Amino acid sequence: MTDPQIALMMLGLFIVFVFLGFPIAFTLMAMGIGFGYYAYFDEGRMWRSFNRLTEDAGWWDQTSLWVEGFFNNRIFDLFVNQTYTVMSNEVLTAVPLFLFMGYIVERANIVDRLFSTLNIASRNVPGSMGVAALVTCALFATATGIVGAVVTLMGLLALPAMLKARYDPSFASGIICAGGTLGILIPPSIMLIVYAAASNVSIVRLYAAALLPGLTLVGLYLVYIIGRSILQPSVAPKPTKEDIPDVAFGKLMGMVLTSFLPLAFLILAVLGSILLGLATPTEAASIGALGGILLAFIYRAMTWQRMRESVYLTVRTTAMVCWLFVGSYTFSAVFSYLGGEHIISEFVQSLSLEPWQFLILAQLIIFLLGWPLEWSEIIIIFVPIFLPLLAFFNIDPLFFGILVALNLQTSFLTPPMAMSAYYLKGIAPPEIKLTQIFSGVMPFLVCVIISMALMYAFPQIVFHLPEAMYGK
Structure with a gap:
């Protein structure tokens, strides 16, 4: 066998081992060292x-x-x-700090206050409880970036309230599942940090580029929720006074000041300091972690046990990401040395694809990979295979990264491996069936596809902010 054939066998064996359930980081390292011993012998x-x-x-x-x-x-x-x-790697230093901020915020009892406030504030909006749940998910997901934590906590908090208010179970489940995934797109996103480290794209420009697409997707979600609530009132009945009590305007403003503004200010302070060049992502993440601790103390939610849990979960997740990088770098170095990257590049170039055709092909592959794999594994292992081809097709890695971030929303929402649906099913009432959750998620999946089509049709949605703030 020639070296390129051995490289392709290496990639094929890795995919087989992944489907067999072997730990991905250690499989990458083992195969990289095993085949590398032959390559560098x-x-x-x-x-x-x-x-x-x-x-x-x-x-x-x-x-x-x-x-x-x-x-x-x-x-x-x-x-x-x-x-x-x-x-x-200085870029990856921000990962544990953002994770720690997220885990601290998750345990600070902020989310229940936030949902209650938004629920009351939006009571006159069609589908008000769904709107409140989605906005809460978006803010909480942005602060944490941890899909499982957001879906689980909001499933425990918002789903029972919506079911009690006679919301359609499928509709309510879809809102929570879709809202919980927004944290991997809207800055400060950990996924974008990992993509920046893998592609050498400026994380600051990535954050600026992701803002408008993220807000566009949230807007599409809100349009669907409000529109369906108007056209089909039975799925989201208007709340009664028992569901949402009347609150005086002054008291409502006090609730907003104590629940919505602190978390919003923390997110804006972290993101604003990065985008305005006042701090590096690592420095801003440090500020965010300290701010999360202060919020927990202010809300009297900080205990030694919660601090220990946050530190443990941060270390565990950070170790997973870092060892995935180590395994991926070793694997890809050997794969490239054997000629695997070259043969894939030659094959794709021989197809004589237009740039838009290559983009669709790449996004379709990432979409399919999202069924069995987590976003971290796709970004660290498979996206680098596409990166060398971007220059050939004259595609900006910044634009490609935002499309991937949008696409990865689907990996959490697409049956049969929609992880956000399984997270929700794990804590939902027994009468909520998995098929109901899947059917509730599908319209939001359509919203993601529409948002990707908008990015293709109007690339300035991605490029406008980075070019306006930092030049071309």
Whole structure:
């Protein structure tokens, strides 16, 4: 077999192992080292150690020289260097800080206050409870960026309230599932940080580029919720005084000041300091983490147990992302050295695709990968395969990254592997069936596809803010 054929076999075996359920980070590292040993094998280096063996050498010396000879391969140097490169990456330093901010905010009892306030404030809007749930999801998802946490917490908080208000179970479930995924698109998004590290695109420009597409998607969701509530009032009945009590204007303003504004100010302070160049993403994430702790103390929700849980979850998730990067870098370096990247590039170029056709093909592949894989695995492992082809098709990596971020919304919403639906099913009342959740999610999936079509048709939705703030 030729080296490129071995590279393709390497990629095929990896996909097989993923579907068999092997841990992805360790599978990447194992396959990278295993195939890399073949790729970088240097017989001369190995025998230089073996030639030092003598007949009168003791068993310990003989064993040491054999071990030295076996490990005298450049793949081990590569693996160590890749590990150091990932762990010292300044962009990735922001990941644990943003995660910590999210976990602290999640445990600060802010979300229930926020949902109650928005519920009362929007009571005269058609589908008011659904609107309040979506806006709460959007703010909370933006602050945390953790889909499972947002869907689970909002499922415990908002779903029972909507069911009690006689909302259609499918409609209510779809709102929570769709709203919970917004955190991987709307800045400060951890997914965009990971994409920036993988593609070497400026994270500041990515954040600016993601704002309008994120708001566009939220707007489409709101149009659907309000529009369907007007056209089909039975799915979202107008709330009674028992569902949402009357509150004096002054008291409502006080509720807004104590629930909505603190979280909104924290998000705007973090995002604004990045976009205006007042702080790097890492520095802004540090401010956000400190702000999350202060909010928890102000709301009297900070306990030693909650702090321990937040630190543990932050370390666990950060370790997963970093070791995925280490495995991916090692795997991709060996894959490229064997000629796999070149043969894929040649194949795609031979198809004589137009840029828009390549974009659709790439997004379709990412859409299908979203069924069995998490967003982190897609961004770290598979997106780098497409990145070298962007220059050939004259596609801006910034534009491609925003399309991927939009596309990954679908990975959480598309049956049969819609993870947000499974998160919600895990805490929903027993009478809520998984098929009901799936049917409620489908209209929001259409909204995502419409938003992607708008990005294709009007690229300035992506480029306007970065160009206005930082130039072309």
